[in-house]
Amino acid sequence: MSLHPDRHDPATLGESSRAVHAGNIASTAGDPIRTPIVMANSYALPEDPTTISWSGTDTPLYTRNSGTNQLGLQRKLASLEHAEDAVVLASGVAALHALFFTTLSSGDHVVATDIGYVALRRLLEELLPRKYGVTATFVDTSDPSAVEAAIRPETRLIHTEAIANPTTRVADIAALAQVAHRHGALLSVDSTFTPPGWYRPLEDGADLVVHSLTKYINGHGDALGGAVLGRAELIAPVRADAMVDVGGIISPFNAWLIMRGSVTLPLRLRQHAANAQALAERLESDPRVALVHYPGLASHPQYEAATRQFPAGAGAVIAFSVQGGPEVQNRFVSNLRLITSAVSLGHDESLIAQVSPDEPHVVNFPRVFQDNGLLRLSVGIEDTDDLLADVGAALDQTFPGA
Numbered sequence: 001m002s003l004h005p006d007r008h009d010p011a012t013l014g015e016s017s018r019a020v021h022a023g024n025i026a027s028t029a030g031d032p033i034r035t036p037i038v039m040a041n042s043y044a045l046p047e048d049p050t051t052i053s054w055s056g057t058d059t060p061l062y063t064r065n066s067g068t069n070q071l072g073l074q075r076k077l078a079s080l081e082h083a084e085d086a087v088v089l090a091s092g093v094a095a096l097h098a099l100f101f102t103t104l105s106s107g108d109h110v111v112a113t114d115i116g117y118v119a120l121r122r123l124l125e126e127l128l129p130r131k132y133g134v135t136a137t138f139v140d141t142s143d144p145s146a147v148e149a150a151i152r153p154e155t156r157l158i159h160t161e162a163i164a165n166p167t168t169r170v171a172d173i174a175a176l177a178q179v180a181h182r183h184g185a186l187l188s189v190d191s192t193f194t195p196p197g198w199y200r201p202l203e204d205g206a207d208l209v210v211h212s213l214t215k216y217i218n219g220h221g222d223a224l225g226g227a228v229l230g231r232a233e234l235i236a237p238v239r240a241d242a243m244v245d246v247g248g249i250i251s252p253f254n255a256w257l258i259m260r261g262s263v264t265l266p267l268r269l270r271q272h273a274a275n276a277q278a279l280a281e282r283l284e285s286d287p288r289v290a291l292v293h294y295p296g297l298a299s300h301p302q303y304e305a306a307t308r309q310f311p312a313g314a315g316a317v318i319a320f321s322v323q324g325g326p327e328v329q330n331r332f333v334s335n336l337r338l339i340t341s342a343v344s345l346g347h348d349e350s351l352i353a354q355v356s357p358d359e360p361h362v363v364n365f366p367r368v369f370q371d372n373g374l375l376r377l378s379v380g381i382e383d384t385d386d387l388l389a390d391v392g393a394a395l396d397q398t399f400p401g402a
């Protein structure tokens with residue numbers, strides 16, 4: 001069994017059809033019509049092995065270079081993101097490392113978002129400076145002029161999240177792409193909060209996109225994965241250097257799970273966004289809630305950029321805090337019955353996690369979140385009314401007699 005061109009040409013298909021068909025191995029009579037899990041390290045060599053490249057990555061050879069499930073998933077993700085090429089890795093953090101490891105060299109400088117995934121901060125503030133001699137400046141990437149002011153002659157990369165984890169601050173990607181390109185730098189966007197269906201940063205001028213596949217794209221909370229996507233000439237070195245030679249490869253089983261989970265991505269995103277909008281409005285209208293940030297609310301500081309960039313849905317993560325200190329946030333969370341207290345996001349089930357005001361990466365958060373702590377609610381695909389009832393009952397229990 002080998003990879004043939006897709007039976008259907010995904011380039012001519014709509015989003016839901018791509019989510020179903022892209023990346024599947026075309027079948028000849030008698031083949032399974034779904035790509036099976038191929039748990040093999042090595043693939044049979046051709047008659048004349050001198051014709052192959054030992055570091056080749058486009059036909060199955062050795063699973064650290066190119067396995068069947070990895071190749072299919074890469075093809076599918078590239079199709080969904082409208083990217084020329086994609087490389088998949090073991091986790092979202094492996095994808096971030098691969099991006100930085102490949103695009104940056106000793107002496108280079110990065111301008112990065114000052115609000116972002118916690119491992120991003122550790123990578124850029126501690127590990128890359130110490131181990132690779134790369135430096136970073138952290139700025140508010142919702143302000144393109146602040147980004148431009150931080151650029152130095154040695155700035156090679158601007159890195160942001162389209163919607164920032166955990167505060168939901170929104171970056172204007174088209175404006176940042178202009179800044180980057182005016183200064184000969186690349187723009188990379190972690191689009192984990194806004195998978196294809198909600199946003200495609202490449203279409204607004206981003207050069208590279210990163211996803212934690214662990215989140216919405218898999219969507220079922222049962223596998224980790226990461227991806228880097230972009231133009232072929234930028235992805236080829238990510239694959240050769242960070243995947244084949246550093247080796248943070250995805251397992252065939254996880255690639256298969258993510259391939260299967262992603263089939264329903266467009267369907268799931270519609271329910272995620274509708275639920276998140278309803279919950280955000282419910283929370284904002286309640287006097288027991290101190291602050292709500294959700295990019296679909298008119299009160300969001302970047303509401304205008306959010307509605308322009310994400311017309312199909314402004315994500316499904318809500319940052320909020322109830323009135324009171326961290327211990328009241330705790331009480332509220334423990335009063336929830338349907339919504340699960342756990343880290344991660346983008347799962348089918350709603351998840352809530354507390355970010356304590358004492359955590360070292362809590363910088364430049366809105367004042368209320370700095371004082372109270374922040375609750376990050378990843379709204380799932382349950383029934384809207386059940387989620388609204390759970391939040392309402394937990395508020396009543398947390399503020400008895402209020």
Ligand SMILES: *Cc1c(COP(=O)(O)O)cnc(C)c1O
Nearest residue numbers: 091092093117165192212214225
């Ligand atoms: C979860 C997350 C990551 C890291 O992904 P893993 O798959 O857990 O390694 C990176 N960026 C963002 C925005 C995330 O939410």
